[in-house]
Amino acid sequence: MGAQVALRGVSRVYGAAKALDDVSVEIEPESAVALMGQSGAGKSTLLHLVGGMDLPDGGEVEIDGRSLPRRRLDAHRRRVGFVFQRFHLLPALSVLDNVLAPVLPYRVDFDRRARARELLEAVGLDGRERALPGELSGGQQQRVAIARALIGHPPLLLADEPTGNLDSATGEEIMELLGTLRRHYGMTMMIATHNPELAASCDRLIRLQDGRVVSDDRLEPSEDVLHRIGRLG
Ligand SMILES: Nc1ncnc2c1ncn2[C@@H]1O[C@H](COP(=O)(O)OP(=O)(O)OP(=O)(O)O)[C@@H](O)[C@H]1O
Ligand SMILES: [Mg+2]
Numbered sequence: 001m002g003a004q005v006a007l008r009g010v011s012r013v014y015g016a017a018k019a020l021d022d023v024s025v026e027i028e029p030e031s032a033v034a035l036m037g038q039s040g041a042g043k044s045t046l047l048h049l050v051g052g053m054d055l056p057d058g059g060e061v062e063i064d065g066r067s068l069p070r071r072r073l074d075a076h077r078r079r080v081g082f083v084f085q086r087f088h089l090l091p092a093l094s095v096l097d098n099v100l101a102p103v104l105p106y107r108v109d110f111d112r113r114a115r116a117r118e119l120l121e122a123v124g125l126d127g128r129e130r131a132l133p134g135e136l137s138g139g140q141q142q143r144v145a146i147a148r149a150l151i152g153h154p155p156l157l158l159a160d161e162p163t164g165n166l167d168s169a170t171g172e173e174i175m176e177l178l179g180t181l182r183r184h185y186g187m188t189m190m191i192a193t194h195n196p197e198l199a200a201s202c203d204r205l206i207r208l209q210d211g212r213v214v215s216d217d218r219l220e221p222s223e224d225v226l227h228r229i230g231r232l233g
Helices: 043-050 095-103 112-122 138-150 168-185 196-200 223-228
Strands: 005-014 017-027 032-036 058-063 080-083 156-160 188-192 204-209 212-218
Touching: 005 043, 017 043, 017 058, 017 204, 017 212, 032 043, 032 196, 043 058, 043 156, 043 188, 080 138, 095 112, 095 138, 112 138, 138 168, 156 168, 168 188, 168 196
Parallel strands: 032 188, 032 204, 080 156, 156 188
Antiparallel strands: 005 017, 005 058, 204 212
């Protein structure tokens, strides 16, 4: 079951600049939300707060109706998958070990290696378990990063410009993959993007400007989008 996310009057301040200024939004479980807005609008800041990688200066972030604590956020972080623009794979580790890395320090109630192999197959990389990241294309590296993000069965997937370092055809493949995985695993997904096509594949588009929400629209998937994501024949 996907996580329910709410921001209630959230602010994040850097010196005189407000990276986020009194942002309130509620996000339904298993929905896909695109965050758009100019560089500096606050998209990454918002994702970091939801992911428990940063703390707000005011307001609350709630997950499933409970405010995130201000300390001991590691338990929350383990329940969140994060995909970055620049992949951030560990270059000396194999593909399989990169996917396993987030759960290696913890006791888990599932078979890690079986889960990693299942995910590598789901992202189209079965047979590449022993490759090093440097032997893969950018799109393949992002697929590894997506598998790594999902290793702990997260109910919430956060992606910060996941297609930003990829050519448009590869970006489209990654976008489709994220949509397929979200539906298959029933995750809530929040994606910061400058890519209008990626945003259009989401259920909802929130625009930020100078740290504030300036529009918030439900998206009716166009037929073109539905065809591309395989919901129509
Ligand atoms: N660690 C930091 N220290 C100081 N200012 C910061 C820091 N992180 C973000 N900011 C500022 O907060 C504002 C929002 O930044 P943020 O990175 O969230 O924007 P963004 O929408 O993700 O932009 P981009 O599209 O370029 O990724 C910007 O004005 C930025 O300069
Ligand atoms: Mg950013």
